[in-house]
Amino acid sequence: MSVHQETYLKIKTTLDAAKVDLVAVSKTKPNEDLQALYDLGQRAFGENYVQELVDKEATLPKNIQWHFIGHLQSNKVKYIAPFVHLIHGVDGEKLLQEINKQANKNNRVISCLLQVHIASEETKFGFDTTSLMELIHSGRLNNYPNVLVKGLMGMASFTEDQSVLKKEFEGLASSFNQVKTKLNNIHFDTLSMGMSSDYALAIQEGSTMVRIGSLLFGARN
Numbered sequence: 116m117s118v119h120q121e122t123y124l125k126i127k128t129t130l131d132a133a134k135v136d137l138v139a140v141s142k143t144k145p146n147e148d149l150q151a152l153y154d155l156g157q158r159a160f161g162e163n164y165v166q167e168l169v170d171k172e173a174t175l176p177k178n179i180q181w182h183f184i185g186h187l188q189s190n191k192v193k194y195i196a197p198f199v200h201l202i203h204g205v206d207g208e209k210l211l212q213e214i215n216k217q218a219n220k221n222n223r224v225i226s227c228l229l230q231v232h233i234a235s236e237e238t239k240f241g242f243d244t245t246s247l248m249e250l251i252h253s254g255r256l257n258n259y260p261n262v263l264v265k266g267l268m269g270m271a272s273f274t275e276d277q278s279v280l281k282k283e284f285e286g287l288a289s290s291f292n293q294v295k296t297k298l299n300n301i302h303f304d305t306l307s308m309g310m311s312s313d314y315a316l317a318i319q320e321g322s323t324m325v326r327i328g329s330l331l332f333g334a335r336n
Contacts, residue, residue: 117144117333118151126327127156135318138182140310140328142167148332149175159200161326165191172198184326186240189213197221203268203307203326206230206240208250211259218261225261228268228307231290233283235272244290251294264298266305266323267291271313280313284320291321 123139130137138161141149149160153176162168163185172181180200187202189210195202196217205211205227218225229250232241242250247267250256256264269287271280291306309317309325317325 118148119331119333120151120155123152123155123157123331126330130318130325133318135322136305136324138184138307138324138326139331140184140326141171141332142185142328144332146171146175149179152331153179161203161328165194168199169194182326192217193220196223196225199225201265201305202227204228204230204240205264206232206242208255211262215259215261223261224263226263226265228266228305229264231267231269231287233269233271233287233308235274235279241269244286247290248293251297256298263302265302266307267294268307270310271308271317275312277316280316281320284308284313284317284322288321 127137136159137157138159139152139157140161142163149171158178159180159182161182161184162171168181168183181198182201182203183195183199184203187204187210192213202214202225205214214225214227229247230241231247232243267287267290269283271283274280287308288306295303305324306322307324307326308322311327311330314325314327
C-alpha cells in the first residue's frame with residue numbers, strides 16, 4: 116500500500132483549518148489505496164477516466180463523492196451521470212448541454228464547475244475569460260435546469276516559477292469573483308485550483324478546493 120497516511124492527516128488538518136475542500140486524485144490507483152484513505156475519513160475522490168471511474172464506483176463504498184476531473188467527452192457523460200458528485204472540467208457549452216440532457220434522464224441535478232483556460236500551455240482545455248463572461252451575461256445557464264454551476268476550475272501552467280503560478284491563480288480568482296457577483300447565487304461557491312505542487316499558493320490566492328494526488332498516493336504508476 117502506497118498511501119502516505121501521515122501526509123494525508125497533516126494536509127487534511129491544514130485544509131480543514133482554512134475551510135478548503137480536498138479532492139484526493141486517485142486515477143490509476145488500486146481500490147485498496149482508495150479504501151485506505153476512505154478508512155481515514157476521506158470521502159471526495161477525483162478520477163480522470165470514465166471507465167476507471169465507473170469500475171471503482173461499482174465496487175467501493177456508496178457514500179464516496181466521485182469527482183470527474185479529467186477532460187470529459189460528450190459521448191461519455193451518460194456513463195457517469197447516474198452517480199457523479201461534481202464534474203470539474205466543463206470546458207464548453209456543448210458539454211453543458213449533454214450533461215443537462217443526461218441529468219434530466221436520470222432525474223438528477225448534476226453539479227459542475229466551468230473550466231477556465233489559465234495556463235500558458237495550449238494543451239489545457241477551458242473557456243477563455245471573454246467566452247466565459249459572454250456565457251454568464253447571456254443568461255443561457257437558465258437553459259440548463261438540470262445543471263448546477265457551482266464555480267470555476269483551472270489548471271495552472273506546469274512550471275516551478277511561482278510568479279507565473281501566482282498570476283494565473285490571481286486571474287482565475289478575479290474571474291470567479293466577477294461571475295459570483297453577476298450570478299448572485301448562493302450555490303456558486305467553489306473555486307477549484309491547486310494541485311500537489313502548488314496548492315499552498317492556490318489557497319493563498321483564494322482556492323476553496325484543491326486536487327491532490329501524488330502527495331497522498333505517491334507518484335503515478
